[in-house]
Amino acid sequence: xxxxxxxxxxxxxxxxxxxxxxxxxxxxxxxxxxxxxxxxxxxxxxxxxxxxxxxxxxxxxxxxxxxxxxxxxxxxxxxxxxxxxxxxxxxxxxxxxxxxxxxxxxxxxxxxxxxxxxxxxxxxxxxxxxxxxxxxxxxxxxxxxxxxxxxxxxxxxxxxxxxxxxxxxxxxxxxxxxxxxxxxxxxxxxxxxxxxxxxxxxxxxxxxxxxxxxxxxxxxxxxxxxxxxxxxxxxxxxxxxxxxxxxxxxxxxxxxxxxxxxxxxxxxxxxxxxxxxxxxxxxxxxxxx
Amino acid sequence: xxxxxxxxxxxxxxxxxxxxxxxxxxxxxxxxxxxxxxxxxxxxxxxxxxxxxxxxxxxxxxxxxxxxxxxxxxxxxxxxxxxxxxxxxxxxxxxxxxxxxxxxxxxxxxxxxxxxxxxxxxxxxxxxxxxxxxxxxxxxxxxxxxxxxxxxxxxxxxxxxxxxxxxxxxxxxxxxxxxxxxxxxxxxxxxxxxxxxxxxxxxxxxxxxxxxxxxxxxxxxxxxxxxxxxxxxxxxxxxxxxxxxxxxxxxxxxxxxxxxxxxxxxxxxxxxxxxxxxxxxxxxxxxxxxxxxxxxxxxxxxxxxxxxxxxxxxxxxxxxxxxxxxxxxxxxxxxxxxxxxxxxxxxxxxxxxxxxxxxxxx
Amino acid sequence: xxxxxxxxxxxxxxxxxxxxxxxxxxxxxxxxxxxxxxxxxxxxxxxxxxxxxxxxxxxxxxxxxxxxxxxxxxxxxxxxxxxxxxxxxxxxxxxxxxxxxxxxxxxxxxxxxxxxxxxxxxxxxxxxxxxxxxxxxxxxxxxxxxxxxxxxxxxxxxxxxxxxxxxxxxxxxxxxxxxxxxxxxxxxxxxxxxxxxxxxxxxxxxxxxxxxxxxxxxxxxxxxxxxxxxxxxxxxxxxxxxxxxxxxxxxx
Numbered sequence: 001x002x003x004x005x006x007x008x009x010x011x012x013x014x015x016x017x018x019x020x021x022x023x024x025x026x027x028x029x030x031x032x033x034x035x036x037x038x039x040x041x042x043x044x045x046x047x048x049x050x051x052x053x054x055x056x057x058x059x060x061x062x063x064x065x066x067x068x069x070x071x072x073x074x075x076x077x078x079x080x081x082x083x084x085x086x087x088x089x090x091x092x093x094x095x096x097x098x099x100x101x102x103x104x105x106x107x108x109x110x111x112x113x114x115x116x117x118x119x120x121x122x123x124x125x126x127x128x129x130x131x132x133x134x135x136x137x138x139x140x141x142x143x144x145x146x147x148x149x150x151x152x153x154x155x156x157x158x159x160x161x162x163x164x165x166x167x168x169x170x171x172x173x174x175x176x177x178x179x180x181x182x183x184x185x186x187x188x189x190x191x192x193x194x195x196x197x198x199x200x201x202x203x204x205x206x207x208x209x210x211x212x213x214x215x216x217x218x219x220x221x222x223x224x225x226x227x228x229x230x231x232x233x234x235x236x237x238x239x240x241x242x243x244x245x246x247x248x249x250x251x252x253x254x255x256x257x258x259x260x261x262x263x264x265x266x267x268x269x270x271x272x273x274x275x276x277x278x279x280x281x282x283x284x285x286x287x288x289x
Numbered sequence: 290x291x292x293x294x295x296x297x298x299x300x301x302x303x304x305x306x307x308x309x310x311x312x313x314x315x316x317x318x319x320x321x322x323x324x325x326x327x328x329x330x331x332x333x334x335x336x337x338x339x340x341x342x343x344x345x346x347x348x349x350x351x352x353x354x355x356x357x358x359x360x361x362x363x364x365x366x367x368x369x370x371x372x373x374x375x376x377x378x379x380x381x382x383x384x385x386x387x388x389x390x391x392x393x394x395x396x397x398x399x400x401x402x403x404x405x406x407x408x409x410x411x412x413x414x415x416x417x418x419x420x421x422x423x424x425x426x427x428x429x430x431x432x433x434x435x436x437x438x439x440x441x442x443x444x445x446x447x448x449x450x451x452x453x454x455x456x457x458x459x460x461x462x463x464x465x466x467x468x469x470x471x472x473x474x475x476x477x478x479x480x481x482x483x484x485x486x487x488x489x490x491x492x493x494x495x496x497x498x499x500x501x502x503x504x505x506x507x508x509x510x511x512x513x514x515x516x517x518x519x520x521x522x523x524x525x526x527x528x529x530x531x532x533x534x535x536x537x538x539x540x541x542x543x544x545x546x547x548x549x550x551x552x553x554x555x556x557x558x559x560x561x562x563x564x565x566x567x568x569x570x571x572x573x574x575x576x577x578x579x580x581x582x583x584x585x586x587x588x589x590x591x592x593x594x595x596x597x598x599x600x601x602x603x604x605x606x607x608x609x610x611x612x613x614x615x616x617x618x619x620x621x622x623x624x625x626x627x628x629x630x631x632x633x634x635x636x637x638x639x640x641x642x643x644x645x646x647x648x649x650x651x
Numbered sequence: 652x653x654x655x656x657x658x659x660x661x662x663x664x665x666x667x668x669x670x671x672x673x674x675x676x677x678x679x680x681x682x683x684x685x686x687x688x689x690x691x692x693x694x695x696x697x698x699x700x701x702x703x704x705x706x707x708x709x710x711x712x713x714x715x716x717x718x719x720x721x722x723x724x725x726x727x728x729x730x731x732x733x734x735x736x737x738x739x740x741x742x743x744x745x746x747x748x749x750x751x752x753x754x755x756x757x758x759x760x761x762x763x764x765x766x767x768x769x770x771x772x773x774x775x776x777x778x779x780x781x782x783x784x785x786x787x788x789x790x791x792x793x794x795x796x797x798x799x800x801x802x803x804x805x806x807x808x809x810x811x812x813x814x815x816x817x818x819x820x821x822x823x824x825x826x827x828x829x830x831x832x833x834x835x836x837x838x839x840x841x842x843x844x845x846x847x848x849x850x851x852x853x854x855x856x857x858x859x860x861x862x863x864x865x866x867x868x869x870x871x872x873x874x875x876x877x878x879x880x881x882x883x884x885x886x887x888x889x890x891x892x893x894x895x896x897x898x899x900x901x902x903x
Contacts, residue, residue: 034416085610091415092363093609096555099548100605107599115594214595221427221544224420232416263431266424273421274409298780301747302773478766485765485772486758493752496741503701503735504819505727505756514762560743 004134006250012140012209014246015147019202020223021230021238022154023195029233030167030191033083033094037102038199039220044105045071045200046212047113050120060123064204068197075196076189083192084185087174102217110214117211125208143205150201151239158235167191222249225269231279240280244268304480325465337461338533343573344468345529346553350565351472351479352522353550358560359483360515361495362410363419366426367523367550372433372542374399374524375531376440379448388451388458392471396525403520407513426547434539445538448531458532468529475522480562482518491515545598552601556608558617567616575601652715654679654855655823660699660709669695671879672709677823682849682856684866686890687876688899693859694736696876697825700857701733702726713823727756732816733825736859738808746795746803746811750786753818754779783818789847790814806837817848824848826858830865838865845869863891875899 023038035041048070052063082101086094127138158164170177170184177184203212210216226245230237245265253261272279293300293307305311325337349371356362374395381391406425413421433440440446451458458464482488493501494511502508531537549572557568579597612619626633653676662670670692677683685693698704700711702723711718713729721729732753741749757779760772787793790810795803800811809829816824826845830838842865848854860866866873866887873890875882877899883890890896 082606082610089609089613092357092419093555093613095363095416095419096551097606097609099551100602100609103598103602104606107595107602110595111599221423225424228417228420259431259435263428266427269424270409270421270428273413273417273424277413277417298777298784299773301780302776481768481772482762482766485768485776486755486760487762487765489748489752490755492744492748493741493755496743497739499703500735500739500741501752502703502723503727503733503739504752504815505724506752507722507724 002254004132006254007247008134008136008140010247010250011243012143012246013249014226014243015143015239016202016206016242017219017223017226017246018239018242019147019150019198019205020220021227021242022151022235023199023202024224024227025230025232025235025238026195026198027191028227029235030171031083031087031188032091032171033086034091034098035195036095036098036220036224037105037217038195039217039223040102040105040109041071041075041196041199041217042203042206042220043212043214043217044074044109044203045196046120046203046207046216047109047118047214048200049204049207050113050118050212054118054120067204068200071196071200072193075193078196079189079192084188087188102220106214106217113214115214117213119211120204120207122208137209139205139208143209146201146205147239150198151236154198154235163187163190222265225265228269228277228279229272234279237280302484304477304484321469325462329462334461337465339573339577341461341465341468341533343569344465344472345526345533346550346569346573347565348468348472348475348529349523349526349550350553350557350569351475351562352519352526353554354559354562354565355479355482355491355522356515356519357551357554358564359488359495360491360512362512362515363415364422364519365419365544365547365551366422366424366429367519368542368544368546369422369426369429370399370403370520370523371527371530371546372429372539373402373520374527375537375542376433376446376527377524378528379446379531379537380439382449382451388453392525392528395528396521399524399527400517400521404513404517406520407516410516411509411512423544423547426544430539430543433542440537440539443539445536447536448534451532459535464532467532471525471529475525476562479522483562487511487514549601552605556605556615558615558620561617563620564615564617567620571616575604653677654714655700655857656710656712657696657700658710658712660696660706660711662695662699662704662707668879670699673876673879673881674709675874675881675884677855677857679822679855680849680853681871682845682858682869684858684860684870684873684887685876686860686863686866686873686896687882690878691876691899692879693876694827695879697733697827697857697859700726700825701731727819727821730822731825732819732821732823734809734812734816734827734829736827736831738805738812740800740808740812740815742801743799745797745799746792747783747797749800749811749815750783750818751776751779753815754782756819782820786814786817789817789851790844805832806834809833809837813844817852817854821854823855823857826856826860828859828861830860830862838862841865842868867891 020038020042023041024035027033027035045067049063049067052058052066053060058066078101082097086097122139122142124138124142128135129138129141166177166182167187169180170182170187174184222245223242226241227238228241229244230239230241245268248268249261249264252264295301300306305314325340328334328337349367353364353367356364377398378391378395381394382388386394410418410421434443436442453463453467456463458467490501490506490511493504493506494508498508501511527542530541534541553568553572554565555568556571557566558564576597579600583596608615614621622638625637655677657673657675659672659674660670661668661672673692673696685696687693695704699706700718702718702721702725706719713731716729718726718729741752758775760775765772787796790813792810792814795807795811800808803811809832813826813829830841833841845856845858846869849856858870870887872884873887874884875890875893875896882895882899883893885893
């Protein structure tokens with residue numbers, strides 16, 4: 001059943017896009033910055049995982065935990081060193097900054113781990129589950145499950161903790177947030193750490209499915225499209241956008257001539273920007289003068 | 290310290306504000322004309338080619354600076370315009386059009402595409418526009434890669450030779466001066482534009498769309514013009530690039546080229562035409578410097594394949610954090626230091642602490 | 652016929668009627684002030700006139716021409732200039748350039764002529780510059796010519812905002828809270844300038860203001876708004892004693 005197969009691949013890939021997009025949107029919601037290096041953070045996460053699990057031969061769960069910890073620290077360090085000086089600067093400057101950051105991350109990853117693609121075996125890899133007439137790889141199920149779990153955790157975190165509101169305040173008017181006693185700097189650090197962790201999860205989940213190499217972060221661009229399709233300030237929108245693009249991509253790649261699969265993500269993006277730029281879940285408003 | 294005495298309003302309109310500027314630019318002009326000839330005589334044709342490369346990037350930079358630095362519209366997809374210009378130019382040359390006509394037509398065609406792109410772009414700001422241009426660039430990449438009949442697909446096409454009074458354009462010196470002449474024309478045209486009402490309107494749109502409208506400036510008209518002109522100039526740069534390398538393939542015009550162009554404009558100094566040149570020199574020279582220095586570095590660092598983009602990224606980050614006005618800005622500060630010496634105060638250019646203010650309500 | 656006629660104009664923002672059936676007219680040469688507590692819809696009226704918003708109902712007629720469907724940037728060409736409550740200047744440019752941009756409505760050259768910088772373009776710019784210098788003399792901005800807006804104090808910015816609007820050589824000038832943030836001395840200067848503008852430059856002024864002293868000093872007529880509705884129109888003295896107005900400001 002091709003349709004079902006494509007659908008599953010689409011959902012699985014879409015989850016990866018969605019997770020990266022989630023990282024984008026998180027940083028954007030909290031700091032109004034666009035992190036073009038989000039995909040590269042995923043790549044670093046995948047490589048760090050590779051380092052623990054393959055190079056150092058740690059047990060899988062331990063390796064994953066260590067990876068997430070390292071990535072959280074990396075996120076906080078990045079925030080402290082490069083992002084914090086740029087708070088309040090025009091968005092274009094921040095965009096360029098993160099583009100530069102992406103270059104540096106790729107370069108460093110290549111230097112540490114080499115540029116040849118590597119494989120990362122996971123304990124559940126290789127197994128196949130049969131749902132009806134369709135066979136699904138365990139890795140894909142892991143991706144979808146992992147995404148679902150992560151989203152639930154985040155939802156609970158933001159809904160039932162004061163940090164979510166504090167985050168929004170800090171992003172809307174930083175000076176005012178300072179005045180009311182919100183630890184703005186700590187929140188920014190938290191957000192970047194969290195975002196790095198989310199991307200690392202995406203990296204770890206996707207690693208068993210395909211080979212990892214320093215350039216794998218380029219999917220970040222499609223994840224970007226996902227975030228915009230979903231609505232750039234909306235967390236659930238990021239996932240929905242990711243799923244949309246993932247699924248359409250698979251179908252376009254199969255039914256349309258060569259090259260269209262890759263382009264379809266960009267075409268959806270352009271259509272979305274023209275027809276409904278706010279995305280599916282809009283969050284922009286008009287300025288009153 | 291130089292005090293400029295102004296006696297006519299016209300002085301503010303001139304390109305050269307005072308005789309000192311005329312002198313230095315005159316000197317620069319002399320060097321620019323003499324240097325390639327000297328290099329050629331010394332059989333250093335490679336460096337003539339490098340200079341040509343700098344000028345080609347500068348042409349593209351002028352186009353991009355007009356759009357990004359002066360009109361405030363972000364474009365992450367300018368490589369697409371270079372591609373369109375390059376392929377159109379090659380196509381026209383092969384159809385038998387003479388060089389000047391071909392390159393002008395290629396520029397016009399690209400300008401029209403730019404104008405068309407502007408239509409949806411009118412409603413997008415900042416990050417949305419950046420991503421839209423990125424998507425556009427990717428799509429153009431795919432189209433170029435698959436439109437075999439016109440572009441030769443992934444194999445690319447070779448660029449036909451052009452003769453100027455019997456000398457081939459592939460002679461380094463000939464290409465160099467052709468590019469130089471085109472660059473000067475485009476630069477002067479751009480500078481004229483910037484000191485006239487249209488240029489001021491572009492700056493108005495960059496700084497405050499709301500009051501630009503209140504001043505009677507049509508946002509649609511200005512943005513479309515900016516996109517069209519920027520695209521057209523970049524198209525011409527693409528055509529020149531085609532001559533420089535002799536062969537065009539889709540791989541030349543990827544996102545990396547777009548980012549390189551943006552890097553040039555940002556590191557050079559956003560909002561000034563001088564910045565274009567500093568940026569072009571930086572972007573073209575850095576790989577050469579790296580290649581040179583590589584052998585002196587420890588093996589681990591020197592032989593890293595990702596060294597070049599890594600360094601580019603690092604320098605970009607450092608400039609944005611420490612010197613957002615780019616090389617031009619740093620030069621202004623240095624010049625001010627020397628002109629005010631010893632009365633220069635350290636806090637003259639101290640940056641104000643900026644706080645985040647949401648842009649989502651705009 | 653009045654210069655500006657606002658007829659039964661209404662606009663709602665998501666269920667809230669910001670302006671509800673407001674009508675008034677402004678005569679040529681007068682200074683007409685709009686007062687009212689915060690949220691009364693005063694700036695919204697301005698935004699409707701300068702076409703940043705679309706009216707839901709009603710018409711706006713300026714010198715016999717219907718403005719209700721004109722596009723935003725055309726308003727300047729009809730002869731209406733405005734200032735903004737939170738100054739919207741061109742931050743990275745010099746004061747001189749800001750004022751020159753104010754002349755854009757009078758531009759007669761096109762793109763091609765400008766790229767080649769034909770003499771016509773240069774002469775046009777010289778004319779603009781002369782007019783700008785006249786405005787600079789009027790508003791005493793000589794010291795600020797070459798300074799970048801970003802480095803100027805608030806009071807100077809407000810003056811430059813008005814100067815820039817004057818460069819458009821408008822027939823009607825909309826001033827949105829011109830005295831907000833100014834000290835008493837600057838407000839005093841402002842009242843003189845408004846008088847100069849109306850008398851010497853023959854410009855009609857429509858002003859939103861909170862400072863009642865300024866309103867009393869310069870206005871010919873005053874309109875009071877509250878909660879988007881018209882309370883009263885009259886001379887400053889009449890409005891100050893009007894029971895509805897007092898109730899809106901001071902409560903029952």
